[in-house]
Amino acid sequence: MTSVPRLRSYDGWQLLSNGFRPFFLLGSIYAGLAILVWLPVFMGELTLTTTFAPRDWHVHEMLYGYLPAVITGFLFTAIPNWTGRLPIQGGPLLGIVALWLAGRVCVCVTFSAETGWLAAMLVDASFLLLVAAAAAREIVAGRKWSNLNIVVLILVLFVGNFAFHLEAHFNGTADTSIRIGIAVVVMLISLIGGRIIPSFTRNWLARENPGRLPAPFARFDILVVAISVLVLGLWVIWPDGAAVGYALVLAGCLHVIRLCRWAGDRTWRERLVLILHVGYAFVPIGFLLNAASAFGMVPAGAGIHAWMAGAAGVMTLAVMSRATLGHTGQKLIASASTQAIFAAVIVAALARICAVVEPAHSVPLLDLAAFAWAAAYVEFAISFGPVLISYDKR
Known part of the structure; x- marks a missing residue:
């Protein structure tokens, strides 16, 4: 990854000037704090208000929580270098970040016992779908067809996340997903x-x-x-x-x-x-x-x-x-x-x-x-x- 060759004039909050900034920062904070929460949950000293079994909450928040944030930060920063197009920043980037946050704690997964499993699934899973759509749009517009394999993998990750919620709800625990x-x-x-x-x-x-x-x-x-x-x-x-x-x-x-x-x-x-x-x-x-x-x-x-x-x-x-x-x-x-x-x-x-x-x-x-x-x-x-x-x- 090298520096983006050109940037649109941006006078807003610097954290939203490029995809790696909010997602690397928030993803790293969440990765660290989620493990500190998981340890007392694993020891039986803390109970979460989630519809997931304790192990499934831990697995989900590592696999489908922090990792997609880091992957998104990388992709949104790398794609402008692949395509020569301008990066996603400002309001659109803030909206995607907010959706990821909603999937973590504000609305869904961690408090899904209160919000309901279906709402948790729809909000949480929609993040990866939106990321795949944004990445595909930029790659297609830049005619960098060889990079679409990354989009395919993001879509498979979306399918896995969607299936995780279904497995956890109907089977009591996730496995294949x-x-x-x-x-x-x-x-x-x-x-x-x-x-x-x-x-x-x-x-x-x-x-x-x-x-x-x-x-x-x-x-x-x-x-x-x-x-x-x-x-x-x-x-x-x-x-x-x-x-x-x-x-x-x-x-x-x-x-x-x-x-x-x-x-x-x-x-x-x-x-x-x-x-x-x-x-x-x-x-x-x-x-x-x-x-x-x-x-x-x-x-x-x-x-x-x-x-x-x-x-x-x-x-x-x-x-x-x-x-x-x-x-x-x-x-x-x-x-x-x-x-x-x-x-x-x-x-x-x-x-x-x-x-x-x-x-x-x-x-x-x-x-x-x-x-x-x-x-x-x-x-x-x-x-x-x-x-x-x-x-x-x-």
């Missing part, structure tokens, strides 16, 4: 990460550490993405058994090879690039742990949390940090506080995975995971919040 959402998130990381990680790595290595460069996006990447789509589709429908287990092993190994082709081992001195490789490493780890789960070797949650707390958690903070610095005219340098953010979210991911694998020690590991996660996201909001609401240095 959770795997749909996770599969979409993994594919978004695979697609977007497959573009930006080798690109940012190449740029830094060519300038600071000449030598072996990452392989560019090519036929091998297309093969990996295509196989991942098929394997994740199989996993959504049939998460257990030898067939899906072997398929998950294949996909995991292909992603390991893909990651090794990006020369991440040569980026130790550049933390803003290194963290992208670390975040992506949780993608193959998730495939392999889910394969182990399919064979009955580890509990199912290990691979799921490798994808969600690991790949999604680390990659969102990595992308938000870099994009915020780059789009506000700051130097692309990981400060001490930024590196602390990265360290905290890695600790959170590893602790959450270990809590599943080692149930005898799950309580202290869950506490560590929750507080490390909250620390990472709240620290992002504290460190980057002033930059997100102020004028660019350019």
Whole structure:
């Protein structure tokens, strides 16, 4: 992501001058606070006025709550660079932000026992539909047809969210819709990460550490993405058994090879690039742990949390940090506080995975995971919040 080449004259609140500003700030705050709420709910010390079962509220607000906010912030900032068109800002952006907020607490999910499950579903699910429509309009107008695959994934995420509400209401708990959402998130990381990680790595290595460069996006990447789509589709429908287990092993190994082709081992001195490789490493780890789960070797949650707390958690903070610095005219340098953010979210991911694998020690590991996660996201909001609401240095 580079700076938007041109901007319309905007004299309003700076927070609404570009999509990454409100969604990165509010998404990070919500990600941190939601986990701090979830911990006492999980321990039975707090009861929420939601129609969702406690576990489903937690899963929904991570998978269909904070993540769509970060994804939207990225898309609304990246699309003008893809198309050369002006970004969504001001009143239209405020309306989309308000809809996301309404889906979180003001009207719907957290207080759905008061507002009703149907109202919660309609307001909450409509956010992703609106985001997909806005993104499609800009991409079509800019004739960047190859980027419509991202819109397709957003629409599938919308379907998953819609199905989540229906499953939770009619079955008492959600199941398939959770795997749909996770599969979409993994594919978004695979697609977007497959573009930006080798690109940012190449740029830094060519300038600071000449030598072996990452392989560019090519036929091998297309093969990996295509196989991942098929394997994740199989996993959504049939998460257990030898067939899906072997398929998950294949996909995991292909992603390991893909990651090794990006020369991440040569980026130790550049933390803003290194963290992208670390975040992506949780993608193959998730495939392999889910394969182990399919064979009955580890509990199912290990691979799921490798994808969600690991790949999604680390990659969102990595992308938000870099994009915020780059789009506000700051130097692309990981400060001490930024590196602390990265360290905290890695600790959170590893602790959450270990809590599943080692149930005898799950309580202290869950506490560590929750507080490390909250620390990472709240620290992002504290460190980057002033930059997100102020004028660019350019």
